[in-house]
Amino acid sequence: MSKFWENFFKFRERQKNGREAILLKIPVFQELTPRELKTIQRILHQREYTEAEVIFAEGDIGLGMYIIEKGIVQIACKNEHHILAELAEGDFFGELALLDDAPRSASAVAKTPATLLCFFKPELLDLIERDPKLGSKILFRLAWTIGERLKSTNEQVKELMCVAQKRTGVTE
Amino acid sequence: MDAKKSGTFVKITFFSILAIIAVVFLTAVSSIVKLVIISALMAYVLDPAANLFESRGMTRTSATAAIFIIISGLIGISYLVLLPLLSEEIKSLKDGFHPENTAVMVSRIEELLVSNLSFLGVRDLHLLGRLQNSMARTGDWMFGHVLDAASLITSLILIPFIVFFLMKDGREFQKAFVSIMPNRYFEFTLYLFHKLNTQIGNFLRGQFIDAIIVGIFSVFAMWLVGVKYYFLIGVFAGLANLIPYFGPITGALLAVILSILQTGGFQMALYVIIAFTLIKLLDDAIVQPVIVAKSVHMHPLTVLLAVLAGGKLFGILGMLLSVPVVGFLKVVLHEGIMNYRKYGIKAV
Numbered sequence: 001m002s003k004f005w006e007n008f009f010k011f012r013e014r015q016k017n018g019r020e021a022i023l024l025k026i027p028v029f030q031e032l033t034p035r036e037l038k039t040i041q042r043i044l045h046q047r048e049y050t051e052a053e054v055i056f057a058e059g060d061i062g063l064g065m066y067i068i069e070k071g072i073v074q075i076a077c078k079n080e081h082h083i084l085a086e087l088a089e090g091d092f093f094g095e096l097a098l099l100d101d102a103p104r105s106a107s108a109v110a111k112t113p114a115t116l117l118c119f120f121k122p123e124l125l126d127l128i129e130r131d132p133k134l135g136s137k138i139l140f141r142l143a144w145t146i147g148e149r150l151k152s153t154n155e156q157v158k159e160l161m162c163v164a165q166k167r168t169g170v171t172e
Numbered sequence: 173m174d175a176k177k178s179g180t181f182v183k184i185t186f187f188s189i190l191a192i193i194a195v196v197f198l199t200a201v202s203s204i205v206k207l208v209i210i211s212a213l214m215a216y217v218l219d220p221a222a223n224l225f226e227s228r229g230m231t232r233t234s235a236t237a238a239i240f241i242i243i244s245g246l247i248g249i250s251y252l253v254l255l256p257l258l259s260e261e262i263k264s265l266k267d268g269f270h271p272e273n274t275a276v277m278v279s280r281i282e283e284l285l286v287s288n289l290s291f292l293g294v295r296d297l298h299l300l301g302r303l304q305n306s307m308a309r310t311g312d313w314m315f316g317h318v319l320d321a322a323s324l325i326t327s328l329i330l331i332p333f334i335v336f337f338l339m340k341d342g343r344e345f346q347k348a349f350v351s352i353m354p355n356r357y358f359e360f361t362l363y364l365f366h367k368l369n370t371q372i373g374n375f376l377r378g379q380f381i382d383a384i385i386v387g388i389f390s391v392f393a394m395w396l397v398g399v400k401y402y403f404l405i406g407v408f409a410g411l412a413n414l415i416p417y418f419g420p421i422t423g424a425l426l427a428v429i430l431s432i433l434q435t436g437g438f439q440m441a442l443y444v445i446i447a448f449t450l451i452k453l454l455d456d457a458i459v460q461p462v463i464v465a466k467s468v469h470m471h472p473l474t475v476l477l478a479v480l481a482g483g484k485l486f487g488i489l490g491m492l493l494s495v496p497v498v499g500f501l502k503v504v505l506h507e508g509i510m511n512y513r514k515y516g517i518k519a520v
Contacts, residue, residue, distance in 0.1 A: 045347065045362075047355055056359060061511060063359050063366070120359075122366040126343075130226035 019117070022069055025090045027145045028119075028138055036134050043127065045118040049110035058107045062097030064120030071114025075106050086111065098124055098142060207327060209493060211334035215342060216373050217380045222339055236339045240332065257403050360511065367503050372496055378460075379414055379495075385459050386413040386420075386451060393447035394427060400434045409448075413455075415491045416475050418483075420455075424448035470495070470502060 020037055023029045029040060046069070049055060055066065055073065066073075068091050075085045075093060084106055087093060093108060098121050128135030198205050218239055225235035338345070346365060353361045387410020394402035409423030427448065431440040470478075475495055482494025 043343075043347075045350065045358070047358065049355060053355060055355070061360060061363050063363050118359075120362055122362060122369070126223075129220075130223040132227055 019069065022067065022090050022117075026067055026092050027148075028065075028092075028095065028141045031137060031141060032134070036137070039127075039131065039134060040119070043119070043123040045120070047116050047118060049114045049116065051110060051113055053110045055108040055110060055116065056094070056104050058104055060104045062094060062100075062102065062104045063122070064098050064118060064124070065092055065095040066108070067092045067117040067119065069115040069117050071116075072111040073114055073116075074109050074111050076109060077106055095142065095145065097121065099146075206489065207330055208334060210327075211331050211338055213376055213493075213496065214331065214335045215338035216376050218335070218339060219342070219373070220377065232343075233340055236336060239339070240336060254403070258407065364504060364507055367507055368500060371503055372499050375499055376496060382455065382459055383410045383413045386410050386455055389451045389454065390423065390427075390448070393451060394444070397431070397440060397443045397447055399427060399431050399440065399444060401430055405430060409451075415488075416479055416495060417472075418479060418491065420448070420452055424452075470499065474498065474502075 019041060020034070023032075023037055023040060029037065032040065044067075049071070056062070058077065068087055068089050070089060073087045073091075073093070074083050075087065076083050085093075094104070096102075097104070098119070124135070124138065128139070221239050222232065222235045225238050226232060230238065350358060350361055350365070387406055389406075390409035391403055391406025394405050399405060405423070405427045408426055409420070412419035412423040415422075424445065427444045428441045431444045432438065434440065475498075478494040478498040479491050482490035482492075482497070484490070486493070
């Protein structure tokens with residue numbers, strides 16, 4: 001009997017290991033029920049990128065966030081040609097574009113062949129209209145994620161200020 | 173460099189041939205294209221209602237089905253209550269006008285024209301005969317085209333069918349279309365869809381609600397003034413209001429002519445003009461800013477020329493569809509050029 005339940009849960013686990021598991025790693029979707037996750041999966045766009053293919057360029061219209069299902073993506077500044085971050089499976093980027101209309105502030109390039117899931121503003125707005133409960137859940141989590149990022153940026157600014165103060169102290 | 177140039181040339185030639193084939197094919201099946209366009213516009217108008225039902229916990233399919241049941245109910249009620257009235261008015265229009273005062277009035281106008289414009293060679297106009305003939309023809313046309321045309325029955329079956337699936341699976345259709353776009357243009361295509369949905373969708377919904385409000389106002393006003401075909405005029409004025417500029421004037425003109433023919437005097441016509449002016453003022457000051465706001469902003473001259481061109485090319489349907497079509501082109505061109513300039517979207 002226990003073997004049966006073990007296999008049963010393994011089966012459930014295997015099912016979860018796919019796209020659902022990746023979505024559950026994203027803070028924006030973490031508190032969603034399985035039914036709500038299915039709704040999200042239906043509105044996601046899946047795109048395949050080849051190695052070194054540009055996902056979006058700095059200055060392009062930003063419409064939403066990308067979730068990496070497979071592969072590695074580099075975020076880089078076009079002018080300085082320097083890599084800001086290297087993201088892998090389960091990571092996400094571009095979530096700010098879900099809220100504002102500003103152009104992309106950096107470029108994203110696939111370092112290896114990649115499969116991305118795209119969650120865009122028109123679909124989010126549509127979702128808010130037809131399923132306000134789910135829409136507000138996502139918006140709340142999105143606000144939380146951006147708040148967390150702001151906190152970490154504040155910490156970094158504080159550290160930098162301390163370093164700068166120390167340096168000016170030394171030179172004086 | 174030469175290879176790159178020839179590659180671009182091949183691409184342009186290929187897409188041009190593809191575009192020509194598409195245009196030829198669409199022209200060949202123009203009646204189906206017309207049905208699809210009308211259905212798409214109706215689906216656009218009804219989409220927020222389906223969203224509202226969905227937000228109350230229904231699935232998309234049941235929300236769409238619920239809307240169809242409600243519309244069928246409304247049509248059923250209208251058929252029982254309003255159609256006999258409309259049919260009676262059209263039949264009466266078909267039989268022509270025979271009140272004596274109309275004949276007196278028309279002959280008085282004819283005398284006036286002949287005596288004052290004889291230097292232009294105006295003689296024996298036979299206005300009354302012509303008017304009765306044209307009235308009967310208008311009635312025949314309306315009877316033939318609005319009430320019992322065989323093609324209309326086909327459309328009446330096909331349009332709801334297409335509307336149902338466009339409403340139910342519209343998102344999947346859009347997603348499937350976006351999925352075939354190259355990676356470089358996929359986000360921009362979605363952005364265009366988003367812009368079109370908000371701007372054209374708002375415009376169509378606004379115009380539709382506006383037409384209903386103007387129609388109700390017109391029916392009520394004409395009934396109050398005492399015009400004989402108040403319901404027919406009101407419905408016509410409401411529908412005509414869908415065509416910018418020309419619609420409201422045509423609606424008012426029909427009412428004025430019918431009121432002159434009914435009474436043989438200008439007093440009722442004056443009341444009709446006042447009523448339509450008030451309706452137009454009310455529409456421009458209150459209804460339009462509230463309902464048609466946030467839609468495509470187009471210069472009045474663009475709208476006017478678009479309506480004229482649409483009318484010339486495709487008749488009344490062209491006049492109705494010209495503004496959304498030009499709005500669509502405006503959004504696509506504007507966004508395309510803006511993004512090309514601002515963000516430097518390059519051809520692959």
